[in-house]
Amino acid sequence: MPPIRVLIAKVGLDGHDRGAKVVARGLRDAGMDVVYTGLHRTPEEVVAAAVQEDVDVLGISLLSGAHMTLIPRVLELLRAADAGDMLLVIGGVIPDEDVPALLALGAADVVLQDTPPDAIARRVRELVAARQPR
Amino acid sequence: MFDPEAIERIRAKQRAWEARELREFLARQPESRADCRTGSGLPVERVYTPADIAATSFDEIGLPGRYPFTRGPYPTMYRGRLWTMRQIAGYGTGSDTNQRFRYLIEQGQTGLSVDFDMPTLMGYDSDDPRSLGEVGREGVAVDTLDDVEALFDGIDLEHISVSMTINPTAWILLAMYVALAQARGNDLGRLSGTCQTDILKEYIAQKEWIFPIRPSLRLVRDMIVYCADHLARYNPINISGYHISEAGATSVQEVAFTMANAIAYVEEVTRAGVDVDRFAPRLAFYFVAQADFFEEVAKFRAARRIWAKLMKERFAAARPESMRLRFHCQTAALTLTKAQPMNNIVRTALQALSAVLGGAQSLHTNGLDEAYAIPSELAMKLALRTQQIIADETRVPNVVDPLGGSYYVEALTNRVEAEVGEILKKVDALGGTVKAIEEGFFQREIADSAFEFARRKASGAEPVIGVNKFVEPPEPNAVPVHKVDPEVEARQIGHLRAVRAKRDGTRVAALLDRLAREAADPGVNLMPVTIELVKARASLGEIVGRLRQVWGRYVETPVF
Structure with a gap:
């Protein structure tokens, strides 16, 4: 099986990149192909x-x-680009009450604070395994 | 400090103790941890004696208010005046935040601190497409001088000090502050406060930037020189370790990288021909109070001593005020957890105590809801009460540097100083701070420390109560959370358009042309033209946009 490919992205004006970089490195160490947008x-x-x-x-x-x-x-842009099957995972500071709304919109998961990198890697593997073949 | 024979006697006693009491005790009950280290990873001994500071002369420790200022910048410290209790606030429009300021002043807060929203920090107007969803969310939205007028409505700027947490656009906010004070007929020499302005740590840690490094440094220089000439009591920069720590650095790295940045600023300003003693007394610092209690106290003491020596030895400063490090402190947001949020009150109280024992000049204590959203009014009140309890009930402020002379704290202060010295040598060897940033040196070091910490936390080697130890099922709605007013964006954009409609557009255009001309000449100070611009109601986004055409933008090569 080829390695899982992941893009870690920071969107908007927010400059907090500590978590994104730790996750990027954790997933890379778990054997995935990781690209980080900056x-x-x-x-x-x-x-x-x-x-x-x-x-x-x-x-x-x-x-x-x-x-x-x-x-x-x-x-919306993913669907317009015909990439609606790409798994979108959200992390950061997300209030609990917004999580159901994000999942209903089509996010595959919301990973909350203090989730260890290993657990995130496991979750990514599960999500990819459960996805319909592309 | 100690007589060598006395040290020998102490060493002999310690050897005897190790051979008898310690050995017997360990045989019965081994220690639970084989390897004890500080938060920065420095090894610590079981117990400290005068032998551990045998080589330290009393002059290194000294007395408060005297070189090398290890014990504090002032002779009487909190006996003369308590630290400034300065809770940061900012959300919505200028008038929204003005209400929070008035509330905090009513609750006994003694200084103001402004948090700006992301578009203001990054130089976009509220109606810019890139501002969508961010207006007034993480701080107050400022587009024009009118917003700053609303922000400080009814607040006497000559009688309360105001700190502004802003960096790439700091010079514009300073210009607005000056313009407001002038419009009110205030004496600029009586304004006290601080602008963060520390752009170098943005490239390293907080990641709010607009322009490339060199023109950004020039703006910092312009602010420092302008304040030296016109705002005698104002700190034009707050050289910050806080964000370096929050991005992942250890406490040793925090101090080292902050000092590296400070060196670069002093070089930048002296290169323009300004005497070091003319501006150095107004350089201020900002550190975090992390979780390792004693290491933090030692860190603050070491930072003061390092700065004093740098200013005296490296920059040949002559005035004691130039060598005297003053700092604002904030407790460590990153140590606060979403799980069991009430625990955060306790964490913050302990961190605040280390800041006070370390001699901070002003302090922000974080809200218990830090891991949820920007703080609610209740969370901020509790955080302020935490400081008031330390100030009024513990009697800690009675004695200056009460931990001075502790064998452990003195040994650790020496060690932090030595470790920082090694890192500064490395930065010099890389060709200086700007070069080291361009090569990603600090960024890589921080990313490595952050990853190492995440690993230790995941393995449980770094216990975090409620997260990897003493875990409980999550409580829904554990704390009341600050709500963002959904109408803020529309209201703010309405204000901005109204200001644009009634100003003299020709004058603004002419001033923007002058700004572009002056920006192209690195010898010109950009403060005067910026003050003219904000008075003419040019917006922050227009000023930044014009300079982006001249200087371009900074592009990071991300490392992880």
Whole structure:
């Protein structure tokens, strides 16, 4: 089986990249192919990169509180790019009450604070395994 | 400090103790940890004696208010004046945050601190497409001078010090602050406060940037020089370790990288021909109070001593005020957990106590809801009460540097100083701070420390109560969370458009042209033209946008 391909992205003006980088490194150490976008990307840039890299999982980190504006836009763009089957995993500071809404919009999972890197790697594997073959 | 014969006698006693009491005790009951280390990973001994600081002369420890300032910047410290209790606040529009300021002042807060929203920090107007969803969310939205007027409405700027947490756009906010004070007829020489302005740590840690490094440094220089000429009591920069720590650095790295940045600023300003003693007394610092109690106290003491020596030896400063490090402190947001949020009150109280024992000049204590959202009013009140309890009930402020002379704290202070010295040598060898940033040196070191910490936390080697130890099922709605007003964005954009509609557009355009011309000449100070611009109601986004055309933007090569 080829390694799982992941794009870790920071979207919006939020500069908190500690978590995104720890997760990127944790997934790489777990044997996945990981690309990191760097900071301050627009939803358009992130989706274009995810499509170009043909990743299985798009991981978006947000600590700015702008997730309810930016995530729906990302999902809309993924569908428009015919990449609606790409798994979108969200991390960062996300209030519990927003989690069901994000899942209903089409996010595959929301990984909350203090989830260890190993647990995130396990979760990514489960999500990819459960996905319909592409 | 000690007589060599006395040290020999102490060593002999310790050897005897190790051979008898310690050996017998360990045989019956082994220690639970084989290897004890500080939060920065420095090894610590079981017990400390004068032998551990035998080589330290009393002059290294000294007296407060005297070189090398290990014990504090002032002779009387909190007996003269308590630290400033400065809770940061910012959300919504200027008038929304103004209400929170008035509430905090009513609750006994003694200084103000402003948090700005992401678009303001990054130089975008509220109606810019990149601002969508971020207006007034993580801080207050500021587009024009009108917003700053609303922010400080009814607050006397000559009688309360104001700190502004802003970096790439700091010079514009300083210009607005000056313009507001002038419009009110205030004496600029009486304004006290601080602008964060520390752009170098942005490239390293907090990651809020606009322009490439060199023109950004020039803006810092312009602010420092302008304040030296016009705002005698204002700190034009707060050289910050806090964000370096929050991004993952150890406490030793925090101090070292902060000092590396400070060196770069002093070089930048002296290169422009300004005498070091003209501006160095107003350089201020900002550190975190992390979880390792004694290491933090030692860190603050070491930082003061390192700075004093740097200023005296490296920069040949002559005035004691130039060598005297003053710092703001904030407890460590990253140690606060979403699980069992009430535990955060206890963590914050302990961290705040280390800041006070370490001699902080001002302090922000974090809200218990830090891991949820920006703080609620209740969370901020409790955080402020924590400081008030330390100040009024513990009697800790009675004695200056009460941990000075502790064999452990003195040994650790020496060790932190030595470790920082090694890192600074490495930075010099790399060609200096800017070069080291361009090569990603600090960024890689921080990413490595952050990853190492995440691994230790995951394995349980780094216990976090409620997260990897004494875990309980999550409680829904554990704390009341600050709600964002969904109408803020529309209201703020409405204000901005109204300001644009009534200003003199020709004058703004002419001033923006002047700004572009002056920006192209690195010798010109950009503060005067920026003050003219904000008075003419140019917006923050327009000023930044014009400079982006001249200087371009910073592009990071991300490392992980």
